[in-house]
Amino acid sequence: MPRAVLRVLEAGPHCSLQDAGRAGMMRFGVPVSGPMDRVAMALAHHALGNPPGAAVAEVSLGGIVLQLEEGRLSVAVAGGGFMVEAGGRRLGSWSVVTLQEGDRLAVRRGPWGAWCCIAFAGVLQAEAWLGHVATHALSGLGGGALTAGRRLVIEDARLLPEAAIPCPVWARAPGDPVALVLGPQERFFGADRIEVLLGAPFRLSDAYDRMGVRLRGPSLAPDGALAIPSEPVLRGAVQVAGDGVATVLMADHQTTGGYPKIATLVGSELDGFAQLRPHAVVRFRAVTPEQAVAMVRLRAAALARRLGRA
Template sequence: MTDRALSVVRAGLLTTVQDQGRPGHAHLGVPRSGALDGPAAALVNRLVGNPAEAAVLETTLNGCALRPRSAVTVAVAGAPCPVTVDGRPAAWGAPVHVPAGALLDVGHARAGLRGYVAVSGGVAVDPVLGSRSTDLLSGLGPPPLSDGMVLPLGRPDTLHARVDVVPHVAPPAELVLRVTPGPRADWFTASAVRTLTTGAYRVSSASNRIGLRTNGPSLERAVSGELPSEGMVLGAVQVPPDGRPVVFLADHPTTGGYPVIAVVRSTDLPAAAQAVPGTPVRFVAVRRR
């Protein structure tokens, strides 16, 4: 094997390969997938001089540790966390040189949930339908990282980093999700629609890349029948039979049979990717643009 590769020393709780996903195949039942915190993934790519479509690693809560076989430039952003190279502190949110064979450790998140690690050249696993993203719903793309796995790296571009350092933005204490009502708000009682935007919800520990689940007041249906399966969008607030809203994230199913009471603005979803279980969630109704 070429030395353009990365050994996984510590895979962490859940670390996956992610890029901009595979939109355009929803009609075949293929989720879009892709980095949950897109701006953070784009940032680390810029920091190491990768093109925007390069694949990065998405970590969950406790980071990961990697050993490159050749010297690389890496950048870590998303959830703030300690970064070390062979035990010595290194910068978070800035390009970091990692010599061949050195150990890069991405530590436990100090705030937020998902970290992003870009490596110069990008993670070069084989693409599936134009994307290298791991899709945890359908199983497309590479499996989540495991200890001992070796990931191929691409050739670095000659691009120079277009940013030097990034401000450290702590994830907010409360997740505010702006929603527009519908398409199935009429399947719920008027008080359920009010409850969604006034109720005290918190992020549930059952959340994952498929959906941000919530704990809080149950939303009562006005229509009791079954909804024939219909297409689902990113950010859809679907209400399953237990009445607790679920916000669809990147690995969401392309069709579903539970009514969607509202849809979250896509610009608010990166924050949802960083909300740890227990974070208060406030749904705010806004006018359609």
């Protein structure tokens, strides 16, 4: 069967192998992990005709350079506005390209976005943990980090016509406020702190990884209850420490936490939020739980139509 082998020549921090993640395992203390931009991964696989949730190489702002050492292979690069160089040709992300033996694929930061993924037209061979390749960055469990010298083997390698992948129309525009639902512990924050959350600008700090990102801005210090019993936390939760600094939890977030959570980002906002870079300015707006459910359903229906599953 056709086989392709890629070697990692360079890789920035936080580059790793991911799949759709370990859904249903949080009750055992296992984080979900998976891609930072789930929509980008879904569209990359769709462009190649891959099964949903198959393994990809996730690339951070540090970029990555791969070289095809053996075989021929088509890949899809999706997510953000990264710059792509494939076999000496300069492209952008949201592209399906074909690599010939000896070609290099370089993915580097471009004008916008913080994460992208490289999907392979074939079956990426990688170590699974608890049935999934998704890498949990802190422990290293799963398919693992992408570092210089590592080789990626793709079995059943296929060639596909080169094409552009339409960027999703819901990619976040600069200045768009991010929708959130207040709670579940907004009762520990005074009305002035809620007003600040919904009125003041915040900046993403450099304390940013797959687990979460700290925000710089006005203090959101709670009135008390910094020792509430630990309880389940979700991706998108905005938890606030005693110093008033808020942290938005991301793909590798812990499964429980004891800091009060002033709000939770709406699920359909998370992929766009993940594409904000450190130092980007972000504002928030509150929606009701019912509005949040409607937003998620609308986004899911739009994605299903794009994937031909409607």
